Amino acid sequence: MIAFEYVEPEILEEVLTLLEQHGEDAKVLAGGTGLVNLMKQRLVQPAYLIGLRQLARSPELAEIRPNGGLTIGALCSHRAIETSALIQHRLPLLATTFQHVASVRIRTAATIGGSLAHADPNQDPPPALLVLDARLRVQSRHGEREIELSDFFVDYYETALEPEELITTIIIPPHPVGAGTSFLKFLPQTHDDYATIAVAARISLDGDTIAQARVALGAAAATPLRARAVETALHGQPLTPQVIRDAAALVTEEIDPLADFRGSAEYKRDMAVVFTQRAIERAVTRAQEARGSV
Ligand SMILES: Cc1cc2nc3c(=O)[nH]c(=O)nc-3n(C[C@H](O)[C@H](O)[C@H](O)COP(=O)(O)OP(=O)(O)OC[C@H]3O[C@@H](n4cnc5c(N)ncnc54)[C@H](O)[C@@H]3O)c2cc1C
Numbered sequence: 001m002i003a004f005e006y007v008e009p010e011i012l013e014e015v016l017t018l019l020e021q022h023g024e025d026a027k028v029l030a031g032g033t034g035l036v037n038l039m040k041q042r043l044v045q046p047a048y049l050i051g052l053r054q055l056a057r058s059p060e061l062a063e064i065r066p067n068g069g070l071t072i073g074a075l076c077s078h079r080a081i082e083t084s085a086l087i088q089h090r091l092p093l094l095a096t097t098f099q100h101v102a103s104v105r106i107r108t109a110a111t112i113g114g115s116l117a118h119a120d121p122n123q124d125p126p127p128a129l130l131v132l133d134a135r136l137r138v139q140s141r142h143g144e145r146e147i148e149l150s151d152f153f154v155d156y157y158e159t160a161l162e163p164e165e166l167i168t169t170i171i172i173p174p175h176p177v178g179a180g181t182s183f184l185k186f187l188p189q190t191h192d193d194y195a196t197i198a199v200a201a202r203i204s205l206d207g208d209t210i211a212q213a214r215v216a217l218g219a220a221a222a223t224p225l226r227a228r229a230v231e232t233a234l235h236g237q238p239l240t241p242q243v244i245r246d247a248a249a250l251v252t253e254e255i256d257p258l259a260d261f262r263g264s265a266e267y268k269r270d271m272a273v274v275f276t277q278r279a280i281e282r283a284v285t286r287a288q289e290a291r292g293s294v
Contacts, residue, residue: 002042008051012058012139012168015050019164020141022048028166030075030114033106060168061113066090069172074113078125079104081112091172093181097128097200100185103192113167116152119159119223126153126224127200128183129170130216137169146171153223176212179204180286182279186271189262195219196262197271201283203234205291210234210243215280219262220255220272227254230276239284248277 027046038044061073082098115125134149181202185195198218204211213234215227233247257268
């Protein structure tokens with residue numbers, strides 16, 4: 001690791017001022033679980049490291065709040081999201097997804113903002129947040145803007161975030177009434193590994209018709225992605241096993257998995273079809289259960 005200067009501002013404005021002053025030479029440090037590894041490997045070498053720990057009690061950055069849907073502060077840890085009663089009640093998909101990340105030790109340190117800015121395509125939260133139509137609120141000294149999560153991931157470990165911007169909040173719009181969700185992580189090796197393929201789905205039904213579909217994958221390309229061809233093939237179609245099978249098969253047109261020690265690209269393509277079908281089926285079952293309980 002090369003030498004760097006470390007600062008820990010107590011207020012958000014100071015963080016934004018430092019990011020503006022130091023631009024690409026600076027990095028913020030949230031949980032440190034992603035960045036420190038990259039620094040040790042000299043893949044990232046910031047001259048200036050801005051610790052966010054002192055901001056962890058700021059309501060905007062650290063709270064989970066109902067707001068029509070939900071807003072989640074960027075410094076909320078994976079463990080806080082997994083164990084939040086509000087999230088378990090309102091968005092069990094997120095509680096389940098964050099529970100799948102690594103180990104309790106990592107989840108206690110890692111933050112949702114860090115996970116998104118890190119943009120490792122193998123991470124678990126992005127597919128679930130994509131099917132929930134999440135948006136990011138980001139802030140710099142010059143003001144605020146919102147970015148749709150589906151526009152945020154640009155390339156391998158690259159995002160639409162400017163060097164002087166900080167993610168402050170993740171906004172989840174209201175969940176469609178009666179929608180069913182699912183998250184499946186295929187991990188044939190150890191329990192705390194990254195996914196070989198991960199798929200999230202959200203399905204809304206109108207009687208026996210699929211009214212709306214969201215399907216997203218992780219570990220399937222250089223970025224997490226929405227499987228739009230699959231979604232289009234489901235939208236407005238009658239709810240039959242054949243429609244689901246045919247739609248899931250289209251996922252191979254949209255992914256470009258990288259071969260690694262978790263499997264060849266071809267194997268991951270095959271698994272993407274299998275797990276896309278299962279994720280859709282599970283979300284449909286949940287939507288039917290929700291309808292039954294109304
Ligand atoms: C052993 C191990 C196993 C893991 N297994 C999994 C797994 O199974 N599934 C999974 O999903 N993930 C896994 N991870 C990845 C882990 O979830 C990420 O490293 C983590 O989410 C990053 O969050 P962090 O708060 O630690 O970010 P940091 O490491 O602090 O930062 C990561 C990047 O985000 C930037 N950043 C942080 N916060 C902000 C912000 N608010 N605004 C703008 N930029 C910001 C930093 O500058 C840095 O570039 C694993 C990590 C480890 C070390």
